[in-house]
Amino acid sequence: MHxxxxxxxxxxxxxxxxxxxxxxxNIAKLSTGGSRxxxxxxxxxxxxxxxxxxxxxxxxxxDIVTTGNSMMAARKRLLEGGFQSLLRWW
Numbered sequence: 001m002h003x004x005x006x007x008x009x010x011x012x013x014x015x016x017x018x019x020x021x022x023x024x025x026n027i028a029k030l031s032t033g034g035s036r037x038x039x040x041x042x043x044x045x046x047x048x049x050x051x052x053x054x055x056x057x058x059x060x061x062x063d064i065v066t067t068g069n070s071m072m073a074a075r076k077r078l079l080e081g082g083f084q085s086l087l088r089w090w
Contacts, residue, residue, distance in 0.1 A: 001063050008059070017058065020051035021077055030066055041073035047081040054082035 005018035024046045028034025047053075058078055062071050079085075 001061055005061065015056075017051055017053060017056070018061075020048050020053055020081070021045055021074055022048060036067050036069050038069040038073055041069045042076060045073060045077050047077060053078070055084045056082075057085050058083045 002018045006016050008014070009016035009018075023044050025044055027036070027040060027044050030036045060071060060074055060078070062074075065071060
């Protein structure tokens with residue numbers, strides 16, 4: 001996903017913020033019985049303070065979407081972290 005983000009950023013002349021959100025800890029895969037609740041997803045993520053994101057728009061990408069909870073949690077974290085809005089979500 002980071003490689004794709006770098007390529008899209010370069011192609012469209014945008015900054016690459018693909019590492020501004022990261023997992024604090026891993027969550028067991030859903031296929032092995034792990035919880036994929038929105039709250040668990042949200043609690044497992046944190047913003048990287050090295051990135052200044054205030055007022056920026058973002059494109060949110062995910063490699064696999066099962067329940068959509070990781071995407072919703074990431075969106076919430078990014079908006080709380082200062083990003084202005086979502087460009088597109090898929």
